[in-house]
Amino acid sequence: MLGLMQNWPLTVDKILDHAKEWHGGREVVSRSVEGPIVRTTYGQIHERAKRLSNALKGLGVQPGDRVATLAWNTGRHIEAWYGIMGIGAVCHTLNPRLFAEQLVYIVNHAEDKVIFSDLTFLPVLAELLPKMPSVQHVIVMSDDEHLKGCPIPGALSFEALVSQHSADCVWGGFDENTAAGLCYTSGTTGNPKGVLYSHRSNFLHTLVTMGVDVLGISAKDTVLPVVPMFHANAWGLALSGPASGAKLVMPGQKLDGASVHELLESEQVTFSAAVPTVWQMLLTHLRETNGKLTSLKRVVIGGSAVPEAIVRGFRDEFGVDVTHAWGMTETSPLGTQATPNAAIAAMSDEDQLRYKLKQGRPPVTIQLALQDDAGADLPHDGTTFGKLKVKGPFVVGEYFRGDGGAILDENGFFDTGDVATLDEHGFMQITDRAKDVIKSGGEWISSIEIENIAAGHPKAALAAVIGVYHPKWDERPLLLVRLKDGQEGTKEEFLAFLEGKIAKWWTPDDVVFVDDIPLGATGKIDKKLIRDRMKDYVLPTAQVREKA
Numbered sequence: 001m002l003g004l005m006q007n008w009p010l011t012v013d014k015i016l017d018h019a020k021e022w023h024g025g026r027e028v029v030s031r032s033v034e035g036p037i038v039r040t041t042y043g044q045i046h047e048r049a050k051r052l053s054n055a056l057k058g059l060g061v062q063p064g065d066r067v068a069t070l071a072w073n074t075g076r077h078i079e080a081w082y083g084i085m086g087i088g089a090v091c092h093t094l095n096p097r098l099f100a101e102q103l104v105y106i107v108n109h110a111e112d113k114v115i116f117s118d119l120t121f122l123p124v125l126a127e128l129l130p131k132m133p134s135v136q137h138v139i140v141m142s143d144d145e146h147l148k149g150c151p152i153p154g155a156l157s158f159e160a161l162v163s164q165h166s167a168d169c170v171w172g173g174f175d176e177n178t179a180a181g182l183c184y185t186s187g188t189t190g191n192p193k194g195v196l197y198s199h200r201s202n203f204l205h206t207l208v209t210m211g212v213d214v215l216g217i218s219a220k221d222t223v224l225p226v227v228p229m230f231h232a233n234a235w236g237l238a239l240s241g242p243a244s245g246a247k248l249v250m251p252g253q254k255l256d257g258a259s260v261h262e263l264l265e266s267e268q269v270t271f272s273a274a275v276p277t278v279w280q281m282l283l284t285h286l287r288e289t290n291g292k293l294t295s296l297k298r299v300v301i302g303g304s305a306v307p308e309a310i311v312r313g314f315r316d317e318f319g320v321d322v323t324h325a326w327g328m329t330e331t332s333p334l335g336t337q338a339t340p341n342a343a344i345a346a347m348s349d350e351d352q353l354r355y356k357l358k359q360g361r362p363p364v365t366i367q368l369a370l371q372d373d374a375g376a377d378l379p380h381d382g383t384t385f386g387k388l389k390v391k392g393p394f395v396v397g398e399y400f401r402g403d404g405g406a407i408l409d410e411n412g413f414f415d416t417g418d419v420a421t422l423d424e425h426g427f428m429q430i431t432d433r434a435k436d437v438i439k440s441g442g443e444w445i446s447s448i449e450i451e452n453i454a455a456g457h458p459k460a461a462l463a464a465v466i467g468v469y470h471p472k473w474d475e476r477p478l479l480l481v482r483l484k485d486g487q488e489g490t491k492e493e494f495l496a497f498l499e500g501k502i503a504k505w506w507t508p509d510d511v512v513f514v515d516d517i518p519l520g521a522t523g524k525i526d527k528k529l530i531r532d533r534m535k536d537y538v539l540p541t542a543q544v545r546e547k548a
């Protein structure tokens with residue numbers, strides 16, 4: 001027997017309809033790419049997004065066509081998202097930090113028909129366009145004035161299109177399983193692969209992440225999404241913001257400590273989300289300038305493990321609560337968040353901190369599994385490492401165009417490629433990426449754990465740990481450190497710093513000081529490149545043995 005409730009397809013256009021209707025005057029403030037602060041509202045965004053929809057239709061965009069964006073977080077980028085998705089086209093977010101060849105590969109793989117681009121990226125795009133035969137139109141996210149001297153012949157101006165088209169456009173009316181968004185994973189192994197979100201998956205991700213134990217955004221909040229819309233969908237904030245009626249503050253391209261601080265204060269932001277490096281820059285800026293945070297209450301940090309010093313810094317110096325989150329492009333992206341349960345909330349601050357540093361627990365709809373290589377379930381004892389697998393209505397089922405083949409196991413779980421533990425409170429902790437874990441004498445060493453501790457050394461700017469070949473143990477850890485400017489350090493002092501904080505057999509066999517620890521397109525340490533750079537390096541412990 002079927003239920004008798006209304007059939008109301010979960011399509012994301014309804015989110016912006018809601019924002020216009022019930023929070024129409026709520027502001028969206030952007031640091032524009034042109035420079036000035038620009039103020040608009042959900043009501044205006046709704047109208048302009050509809051005009052864009054008509055413009056896209058006029059350019060021949062059909063349902064299912066891919067329309068790309070190469071853009072910073074701004075109000076215009078939100079308009080483009082809804083303008084594209086509302087008519088059943090697919091919004092393909094391009095990550096401008098990718099290498100040129102990867103961008104070309106992705107655009108061709110997706111067969112993007114139109115690209116929206118910020119002014120910033122025009123020179124690069126102009127060079128790459130001849131290699132992107134599917135692209136018929138480029139829309140520059142600015143006005144006619146700024147289009148002067150544009151290196152792309154025939155490029156259209158966003159503002160001209162908005163003013164030339166009417167807002168009379170019907171959105172939605174299609175199946176909720178219709179594709180809405182496309183985002184490629186950075187492809188640390190092989191080519192990038194496309195994750196194709198549906199309206200339904202985006203809508204459910206929005207509802208789940210609005211919960212108080214996840215992002216918990218309310219109509220009272222002022223939200224600054226530093227996490228880019230071009231990578232992992234700004235953690236859904238361009239959907240959950242309007243859904244909740246929160247004010248949005250979009251930071252554009254300036255993500256340095258001073259610029260972020262200025263917006264936090266001038267707009268009285270209460271909630272923000274970003275990767276650890278952004279917060280590190282902010283904290284450094286605040287300390288150097290004796291800056292204050294007068295409105296910020298909560299920040300969510302994820303994308304890579306949050307260092308303890310950041311959580312403590314925010315808590316003790318600025319009274320800001322940090323929650324740690326984990327996810328991936330394949331999980332829309334939020335998968336877990338380290339919000340205390342009742343038992344943890346009853347603990348002392350110091351005991352709570354141990355849980356805050358874990359990646360957290362899954363919200364309703366997300367299922368997690370911890371398994372060994374043979375697929376057997378492992379105990380949730382907080383110490384046993386295993387493969388982390390995930391299942392749920394906003395988790396990838398297959399990659400775009402079937403790349404990578406069948407990616408789910410026989411029970412429908414997706415292997416995240418992360419190695420983790422689960423504890424008795426259901427808190428998950430990432431110990432490593434499967435490909436980065438160091439396999440020493442048949443046992444696993446977490447590279448992340450060592451590098452996080454080493455990065456806390458007062459002289460360290462950045463630290464990375466990789467596994468290096470060893471004739472007896474297969475692999476042993478090597479610690480690479482980039483020192484802060486003007487500092488000098490020794491291997492001995494770094495090893496002494498680790499002593500007592502990690503198991504003795506985890507102690508790196510060597511410490512190498514480097515000028516550069518490369519970060520990948522998504523701001524994470526690029527271990528693949530480090531391994532490549534260190535391929536001729538031989539551990540001193542390996543040399544001794546080989547001579548012996």
Ligand code: ADP
Pocket residue numbers: 184185186187188232301302303304305306324325326327328329330333359416417418430432433522524
């Ligand atoms: P990629 O970096 O491959 O494009 P994502 O941006 O989707 O992919 O990153 C997902 C990965 O980032 C996760 O599988 C995990 O390894 C890592 N990650 C995300 N959040 C955290 C976190 N809070 N702590 C540790 N690692 C994290």
